[in-house]
Amino acid sequence: MPVASFSFLLFVLVLTIVYYLIPSRYRWIVLLVASLLFYCSYGIYFILYMLFSSLVTYFGTILLHKTVLGYKAILSEAEKEKKKQLREELKKKKKRICFVTTITVLGIWIALKYANFIIHNFNLLLPEAKLPSMSWTVPLGISFYTLNLVSYLIDVYRNKYEPEKQYLRVLAYISFFPHIIQGPFNRYDDLGRQLKEEHRFSYQRLTEGMSRILWGYFKKLLIADKLGVIFGAINSSYAEQPMLYLLFATLLYGFYIYADFSGYMDIMCGISHLLGLKLAENFRQPYLAESVDEFWRRWHMTLGDWFKDYVFFSLSMSPAAYKVGNYCRKHWGDKAAKLIPGYIAMLFVWTATGLWHGADWKYVIWAYLNMLAIMYAMQFADTNQKWKERMHINDNSLVWKVFRIIRTYLFVSFFRIFSTSADVSAAVSYIRHLFSFFRFVPADLNGLFMGLKTSEAIAVLIGVIMLVIVDILKEKNLWQDVKVKCPLLIRNGILVFLIIMIILFAGGENDLIGGFLYEYF
Amino acid sequence: MNTSKAKTYIISAVSFAVMLAVSLLILGNLLEPISQSFYFNHDMQEIKDNDENVEMIFVGASRTARSFIPAIFEEEMGLDCVINAASSSQNIWGSYYQLKELLKDHHPRYVVLGVVENTLRSGLVQADLIVSDRLSGLNKLSFYWNCFTGTDKLYALRAYRFRDNLAKIKENRQQKAEAIARGYKDDSSQDMYYDDTGYICSNRSYKTGTIPIVTKKGFSLDLVRPKQLSYLEKIVQLCQEKGIRLFLVSGITTDMRLYCIDNYQGAVDWYHEFAKENGLVYHNLNYLMDREELFPDEMMSDYNHLNVQGAEIASRLYAQVLRKELKGENTDDMFYKDLEDLKKTVHRIVAVDADISFDPSDPSKATAKISSYQNEDVTPLYQIEVKYKDGSKETVVPWTADNEVSFLLKEKKGYTVTVRAKADRDDYLQAYQRYKY
Numbered sequence: 001m002p003v004a005s006f007s008f009l010l011f012v013l014v015l016t017i018v019y020y021l022i023p024s025r026y027r028w029i030v031l032l033v034a035s036l037l038f039y040c041s042y043g044i045y046f047i048l049y050m051l052f053s054s055l056v057t058y059f060g061t062i063l064l065h066k067t068v069l070g071y072k073a074i075l076s077e078a079e080k081e082k083k084k085q086l087r088e089e090l091k092k093k094k095k096r097i098c099f100v101t102t103i104t105v106l107g108i109w110i111a112l113k114y115a116n117f118i119i120h121n122f123n124l125l126l127p128e129a130k131l132p133s134m135s136w137t138v139p140l141g142i143s144f145y146t147l148n149l150v151s152y153l154i155d156v157y158r159n160k161y162e163p164e165k166q167y168l169r170v171l172a173y174i175s176f177f178p179h180i181i182q183g184p185f186n187r188y189d190d191l192g193r194q195l196k197e198e199h200r201f202s203y204q205r206l207t208e209g210m211s212r213i214l215w216g217y218f219k220k221l222l223i224a225d226k227l228g229v230i231f232g233a234i235n236s237s238y239a240e241q242p243m244l245y246l247l248f249a250t251l252l253y254g255f256y257i258y259a260d261f262s263g264y265m266d267i268m269c270g271i272s273h274l275l276g277l278k279l280a281e282n283f284r285q286p287y288l289a290e291s292v293d294e295f296w297r298r299w300h301m302t303l304g305d306w307f308k309d310y311v312f313f314s315l316s317m318s319p320a321a322y323k324v325g326n327y328c329r330k331h332w333g334d335k336a337a338k339l340i341p342g343y344i345a346m347l348f349v350w351t352a353t354g355l356w357h358g359a360d361w362k363y364v365i366w367a368y369l370n371m372l373a374i375m376y377a378m379q380f381a382d383t384n385q386k387w388k389e390r391m392h393i394n395d396n397s398l399v400w401k402v403f404r405i406i407r408t409y410l411f412v413s414f415f416r417i418f419s420t421s422a423d424v425s426a427a428v429s430y431i432r433h434l435f436s437f438f439r440f441v442p443a444d445l446n447g448l449f450m451g452l453k454t455s456e457a458i459a460v461l462i463g464v465i466m467l468v469i470v471d472i473l474k475e476k477n478l479w480q481d482v483k484v485k486c487p488l489l490i491r492n493g494i495l496v497f498l499i500i501m502i503i504l505f506a507g508g509e510n511d512l513i514g515g516f517l518y519e520y521f
Numbered sequence: 522m523n524t525s526k527a528k529t530y531i532i533s534a535v536s537f538a539v540m541l542a543v544s545l546l547i548l549g550n551l552l553e554p555i556s557q558s559f560y561f562n563h564d565m566q567e568i569k570d571n572d573e574n575v576e577m578i579f580v581g582a583s584r585t586a587r588s589f590i591p592a593i594f595e596e597e598m599g600l601d602c603v604i605n606a607a608s609s610s611q612n613i614w615g616s617y618y619q620l621k622e623l624l625k626d627h628h629p630r631y632v633v634l635g636v637v638e639n640t641l642r643s644g645l646v647q648a649d650l651i652v653s654d655r656l657s658g659l660n661k662l663s664f665y666w667n668c669f670t671g672t673d674k675l676y677a678l679r680a681y682r683f684r685d686n687l688a689k690i691k692e693n694r695q696q697k698a699e700a701i702a703r704g705y706k707d708d709s710s711q712d713m714y715y716d717d718t719g720y721i722c723s724n725r726s727y728k729t730g731t732i733p734i735v736t737k738k739g740f741s742l743d744l745v746r747p748k749q750l751s752y753l754e755k756i757v758q759l760c761q762e763k764g765i766r767l768f769l770v771s772g773i774t775t776d777m778r779l780y781c782i783d784n785y786q787g788a789v790d791w792y793h794e795f796a797k798e799n800g801l802v803y804h805n806l807n808y809l810m811d812r813e814e815l816f817p818d819e820m821m822s823d824y825n826h827l828n829v830q831g832a833e834i835a836s837r838l839y840a841q842v843l844r845k846e847l848k849g850e851n852t853d854d855m856f857y858k859d860l861e862d863l864k865k866t867v868h869r870i871v872a873v874d875a876d877i878s879f880d881p882s883d884p885s886k887a888t889a890k891i892s893s894y895q896n897e898d899v900t901p902l903y904q905i906e907v908k909y910k911d912g913s914k915e916t917v918v919p920w921t922a923d924n925e926v927s928f929l930l931k932e933k934k935g936y937t938v939t940v941r942a943k944a945d946r947d948d949y950l951q952a953y954q955r956y957k958y
Contacts, residue, residue: 006674203530204530207533454688488533489540492537492540499541504680505684
């Protein structure tokens with residue numbers, strides 16, 4: 001059931017009505033059923049993988065909890081000398097349970113998503129092996145729900161909260177349809193708790209939710225899909241395009257993917273809001289970031305937080321990291337001791353980030369470019385500060401801020417050439433063409449919009465300007481004020497304008513558009 | 522929720538709904554171009570206002586819209602008012618809803634439903650839009666609900682339907698004003714225009730030998746769609762309920778279509794059978810006696826439709842057929858028995874086709890297997906000409922009786938191959954087909 005379709009809108013409408021008619025203690029069941037139906041619409045067999053992974057995780061967390069309870073009872077009665085040994089035993093057992101469960105859940109994901117990648121690289125290393133590739137379909141959303149399950153498991157392992165006793169509630173959390181396909185990643189203690197709470201119907205939530213859904217569809221159907229037409233046309237024939245077109249496409253992609261991904265988030269957060277639930281935000285005005293590091297704290301925030309909490313901190317605060325830190329301090333001083341363990345942890349995080357986005361080396365290279373940019377800034381922070389002082393550059397000046405914002409956008413756009421190309425060699429070829437000054441300015445600039453009509457191009461431009469204005473208002477913490485103080489007529493006028501723009505410009509021939517970009521990750 | 526908050530929410534919701542409705546209405550009006558429905562709806566309103574007694578209604582697709590002149594039927598059959606409510610590519614369900622709409626205000630004695638070999642096979646949203654412009658109220662809602670699927674339902678919004686006309690708003694307003702100034706008559710200086718109470722008129726005339734094969738899609742029982750058939754049955758039932766006499770007719774098309782459409786006779790037989798089972802009569806005007814003399818290619822405006830001269834002849838002849846039917850007289854002697862019977866009167870080549878293949882190792886070497894449609898008493902001759910990108914032409918195969926010929930091309934792409942045919946005893950071209958590479 002495509003999100004940008006009438007059947008989905010009808011599904012949400014019926015769900016909302018049924019949800020508020022049912023007594024509140026049963027509403028989570030309504031959400032569970034609706035979510036399973038939604039997921040099954042993409043392929044009924046996909047649900048088997050989700051059920052298996054969630055069952056394994058559920059039993060893993062129950063076993064962890066029972067083990068802890070069991071040892072607590074023994075510890076309360078044990079002698080002082082025995083307690084330390086028992087605690088060590090408990091720690092080892094917990095680790096074993098957590099490890100086996102995590103490996104099983106991750107293993108399913110890795111097998112389904114990365115088997116062919118591993119086989120392909122193995123065959124490259126050992127051509128005589130000639131391992132056959134697998135022909136299975138990767139279940140939609142597996143990259144999202146697997147990490148959600150792992151986060152739930154690890155949180156229970158870390159005693160952050162007790163595990164859920166009812167399996168169906170765990171399933172309701174994992175399968176919750178607004179977040180299963182493209183995220184955001186929501187922690188169990190947040191979303192799981194919300195699913196248990198009572199949510200009364202509120203007209204204000206209804207209007208806010210619907211406005212946000214409308215804004216999401218506007219971003220997706222008007223901005224993203226039209227920019228996608230231009231980007232796709234230039235990217236697919238980049239070898240024949242003049243440099244200006246390639247530059248345009250490279251810079252345009254950022255708005256394309258942002259409108260697409262954040263549009264989806266707005267739709268799903270809006271739907272959740274209708275139902276009285278709050279999903280984690282994934283974006284915080286990412287293109288107003290002044291450094292690549294800051295960009296990644298504003299873009300796909302929940303993924304970044306996941307890797308930070310469950311990979312980066314686990315590695316950088318591990319005993320091995322301390323050992324590395326001590327070694328570095330001994331040989332290279334305090335700065336190295338501070339940075340190098342972090343760099344090693346970052347290497348793992350960014351390798352995982354790259355591979356999470358896709359089973360291809362191009363994603364890894366894209367991730368490493370981002371990582372290197374962040375490492376550079378960390379490594380040369382002092383030097384850069386001295387250089388700024390020498391040049392009398394004021395960090396708070398508007399000109400400097402704008403320069404940094406543009407610079408960050410250029411870096412991020414350039415790195416994305418790898419993630420948007422067919423493979424690494426295509427990316428390198430694209431970059432070569434981009435810098436070859438081949439036909440720098442085309443004879444006819446009309447081709448820049450690649451088949452979009454003038455009215456469509458103007459509509460997209462208006463959409464992008466609106467997107468930028470909203471982001472600037474949010475950055476300056478003015479957005480809530482604007483929404484509250486905006487006169488009714490103007491507010492309704494803007495909503496009517498969004499609807500009319502969608503009616504006039506959305507879709508190709510006779511249809512609303514299909515998929516979202518992050519569905520494929 | 523306290524009362525004042527509830528009031529605020531209601532005002533907000535209502536104001537939003539009103540703003541949206543008004544905006545869509547204004548936008549739809551601004552974007553809507555002139556169409557034949559613009560004139561048709563005006564004529565229908567005038568007929569209603571003048572309390573004219575509509576005695577006969579035609580419904581169907583373009584062959585009906587362009588074959589039957591209402592004024593001639595009024596004259597020949599002594600009827601007060603005749604309407605041609607057919608429109609281009611009108612689906613059978615469109616005909617049903619169109620008829621239902623007209624029967625809200627009129628009580629005709631006769632309805633003529635135009636049917637062709639693909640009436641029960643096809644469904645086209647664009648065609649449905651023409652019909653929907655002529656409907657109103659619950660009839661229109663029912664039409665959209667039943668006949669438009671999925672996102673096509675958005676076409677109910679005029680702003681969505683005409684959204685491609687954003688750049689033409691000024692032009693649309695100007696054209697509408699000019700049309701109103703002309704008294705709602707379509708511009709008769711155009712090639713094809715709206716003439717009178719639904720009839721679409723064309724002054725174009727085809728020269729024999731210049732109509733290519735457009736499609737060979739044929740008729741078979743498997744292609745009769747249940748939905749389309751159900752609407753045909755609904756039309757029969759509607760007429761029975763209203764006490765209206767229903768006639769089924771197939772309008773004139775070119776010989777080429779009769780020959781090239783697979784199992785054309787199968788379609789004719791099917792309609793005869795259906796008519797018999799439902800107590801109706803069906804006439805295929807293509808089988809009219811002396812059809813070859815009455816409707817040469819010069820009477821056609823294109824491969825499938827009559828021009829104004831042809832429509833005049835067809836209308837008078839069909840009016841005669843209907844007069845006889847109404848008197849209870851047999852009309853079989855006005856028609857050929859079947860397609861084979863008709864073909865015996867055709868002494869020319871009606872169409873030519875070629876299967877052109879290229880040497881895989883050398884694309885400049887081509888072979889054409891030519892086939893043509895004619896009776897056994899006609900010996901065909903073929904010629905092949907190639908036109909290149911630079912405009913130069915070359916006769917690569919001069920007139921020959923061989924139907925498998927080879928020829929050389931100067932270029933690998935960007936050329937057009939024209940295959941022509943004529944009878945060996947005639948000097949004039951009789952058929953041609955063009956292939957672009």
